Every structure is written in C-alpha cells, then in structure tokens.
Amino acid sequence: MDPIVVVDNLRKWFPIKKLFFTKGWVRAVDGVSFIIREGETFGLVGESGCGKSTLGRLIVRLLEPTSGTVYFEGKDVFRLRGRELKEFRRKVQIVFQDPYSSLNPRMMVFDIVAEAIKATQQEIPEDMEDYVASILEKVGLSREHLYRYPHEFSGGQRQRIAIARVLAVRPKFIVLDEPTSSLDVSVQAQILNMLKDLQKEHNFTYLFISHDLAVVKYMSHRIAVMYLGKIVEIAPSDEIFEAPLHPYTQVLLSSIPIPDPKIARSRMKLRPKGEPPSPINPPPGCRFHPRCPQACSLCAREEPPLIEIERDHYVACWLYARK
Numbered sequence: 001m002d003p004i005v006v007v008d009n010l011r012k013w014f015p016i017k018k019l020f021f022t023k024g025w026v027r028a029v030d031g032v033s034f035i036i037r038e039g040e041t042f043g044l045v046g047e048s049g050c051g052k053s054t055l056g057r058l059i060v061r062l063l064e065p066t067s068g069t070v071y072f073e074g075k076d077v078f079r080l081r082g083r084e085l086k087e088f089r090r091k092v093q094i095v096f097q098d099p100y101s102s103l104n105p106r107m108m109v110f111d112i113v114a115e116a117i118k119a120t121q122q123e124i125p126e127d128m129e130d131y132v133a134s135i136l137e138k139v140g141l142s143r144e145h146l147y148r149y150p151h152e153f154s155g156g157q158r159q160r161i162a163i164a165r166v167l168a169v170r171p172k173f174i175v176l177d178e179p180t181s182s183l184d185v186s187v188q189a190q191i192l193n194m195l196k197d198l199q200k201e202h203n204f205t206y207l208f209i210s211h212d213l214a215v216v217k218y219m220s221h222r223i224a225v226m227y228l229g230k231i232v233e234i235a236p237s238d239e240i241f242e243a244p245l246h247p248y249t250q251v252l253l254s255s256i257p258i259p260d261p262k263i264a265r266s267r268m269k270l271r272p273k274g275e276p277p278s279p280i281n282p283p284p285g286c287r288f289h290p291r292c293p294q295a296c297s298l299c300a301r302e303e304p305p306l307i308e309i310e311r312d313h314y315v316a317c318w319l320y321a322r323k
C-alpha cells in the first residue's frame with residue numbers, strides 16, 4: 001500500500017505572548033514523522049493536551065507549521081496554491097469533536113451541505129435537493145431532515161450532519177478528531193460503525209484521533225501513541241495491545257478496565273507517577289522519563305530516536321535502543 005500522507009519532522013510551537021513580547025513557547029507538536037497508507041485507518045492516541053488536535057489541524061492545513069512538512073499524494077501541502085490548493089481542500093476533510101459548534105446554527109441542513117459542495121467548486125449536481133437527500137440517507141438521516149436547523153437535532157444526529165457535509169464533497173482522506181467523544185456510548189458505537197461502513201464503501205483513508213485507546217483500537221489498522229508533542233510508538237493495532245513496548249503505551253493500556261483481577265492488579269503497578277508535565281518546558285531527554293517506572297540516567301539526558309524494532313513496529317525508548 002502506498003503512503004497517501006507523509007508527515008516529516010513536523011513542529012508547531014505556539015508563542016506565549018505578554019503585551020508585545022514572546023515569553024516562551026508551547027511545543028504542541030515537536031518533531032513528528034510518520035506515514036499514513038491509502039485506505040487504512042491510522043489511529044492517534046494520547047492524553048488530553050499532548051498535541052493530537054494540533055497535529056490533525058496541521059495535516060489538513062488549518063494551521064501553518066513552525067517547521068517540517070506534510071506531503072499529500074506526494075505534494076508538499078504547505079506549498080499548494082491555486083487550483084491544486086482547491087483540490088486539496090476538497091480531497092482532505094476534518095470532522096471535529098463538538099457537533100454543537102461545528103454547524104452554523106442559522107443554516108438549514110440543506111444549505112450546510114450544499115454550501116460545502118459549492119465551496120469546493122466541483123460540478124454542481126443537476127438536482128441539488130436530490131443529491132443532498134441521497135447523502136443524508138448515507139448517514140442515516142432522510143429527506144425530511146433537509147429543511148431543519150441544527151438545534152432540532154440530537155448530538156449524534158448533528159455529528160451525522162457534519163459527516164454528510166464531508167461526504168458530499170467526495171474526499172479521499174478524512175481526519176476524525178474525537179468524532180464521538182462527546183456522545184453517549186450507544187450513539188458512539190452507531191457512529192463508529194457507520195464510519196467503518198463508509199470507509200469500506202468509498203475506500204477512505206482516516207486519521208482517527210482519540211484519547212480513548214479502546215475506541216482507537218476498534219477503529220484503527222495501525223496506532224501511533226503520542227506523548228507531549230512526540231510520537232513514542234507506532235505499531236499495528238493488535239501489536240500495540242498484545243506487545244506494547246514503550247512504558248507509556250503500557251501505562252495507557254493499564255487504564256483500560258480488564259475483568260481478570262490478577263492482570264488488573266499487575267497493571268495497577270504501571271500507573272504513571274505524577275501529572276503530565278507541561279508542553280511549555282518539556283523535560284529534557286525522553287519526555288516521559290520523570291513519570292517512567294523504568295527510566296535510567298540516559299533517559300534524562302538524551303532524547304531517544306523513533307526506530308523500527310520489528311517490521312512496522314516503531315518505538316522511541318532507550319530500553320530498546322541502547323547506544
């Protein structure tokens with residue numbers, strides 16, 4: 001499978017301003033590299049504030065990077081202009097966590113979807129109403145919902161509308177940024193299954209972002225684990241669960257409830273020490289070392305590189321890459 005997205009040493013530092021002076025930097029994304037293959041779901045998981053949304057927004061070019069780059073279908077995303085940029089804006093879409101703020105409350109469903117089609121300047125369907133109705137049916141809504149306003153819908157239905165707006169422009173790659181995190185568990189499952197079905201039907205490539213490792217596993221072929229602006233491990237979904245290598249991944253796994261009390265107890269020991277440090281002054285060396293149960297002196301001094309330990313399994317940890 002060919003890579004459709006290549007992320008190369010990407011950084012996004014936000015300035016902390018006081019009056020007119022820059023007092024420091026929030027290193028939200030701090031040198032990450034990975035590829036996403038065509039047709040796969042690439043999961044991105046990590047605690048709140050570790051930089052997942054910033055990374056997602058960079059990839060769809062809603063943010064400009066501090067350094068590094070992203071390639072989509074072989075082209076540098078941040079250098080696209082004119083017709084190529086318009087094409088990119090159609091092919092690459094994002095669905096946000098909060099369906100309450102992502103839909104314009106003064107627009108009816110028909111206009112929300114039709115506007116997206118017009119904005120991407122593709123061929124306008126002959127009968128727009130029929131076309132929009134057919135898209136609504138694909139997301140489990142119907143023609144009768146065409147002329148209603150967002151406030152008339154539940155959270156789950158609003159997220160379906162947001163997905164309809166994305167589907168309508170025939171994208172190839174979709175960033176799903178915690179698309180079900182604000183929904184009830186039963187509604188969450190319905191939307192996740194719908195996203196899976198749509199992927200099969202249209203051969204979409206997904207970047208699926210969530211703080212919830214169980215949800216990420218359910219959705220993803222491969223998973224990247226993020227900690228304080230860095231990717232610490234990338235592996236096929238099953239392998240992350242069966243043979244996690246990075247101590248942080250092991251800690252994340254330990255927070256998923258397991259029925260067997262014996263395993264549960266052994267995992268309790270893996271709880272990380274203390275709170276996640278701030279991305280404003282990240283610790284030197286490996287960023288996880290102050291909370292890592294297995295840290296050694298090298299970990300505090302030098303940053304471990306992300307290396308391929310086994311085929312398709314990458315980890316950034318000195319336990320596996322001793323000098």
Ligand SMILES: Nc1ncnc2c1ncn2[C@@H]1O[C@H](COP(=O)(O)OP(=O)(O)O)[C@@H](O)[C@H]1O
Binds near residue numbers: 015054
């Ligand atoms: N526009 C911004 N300006 C300043 N800091 C930001 C901005 N957006 C995000 N951040 C900071 O960057 C870090 C990562 O945020 P985010 O990417 O939203 O994390 P996540 O999605 O993993 O919760 C956080 O410390 C957050 O406060």
Ligand SMILES: [Mg+2]
Binds near residue numbers: 052053054178
């Ligand atoms: Mg986020």
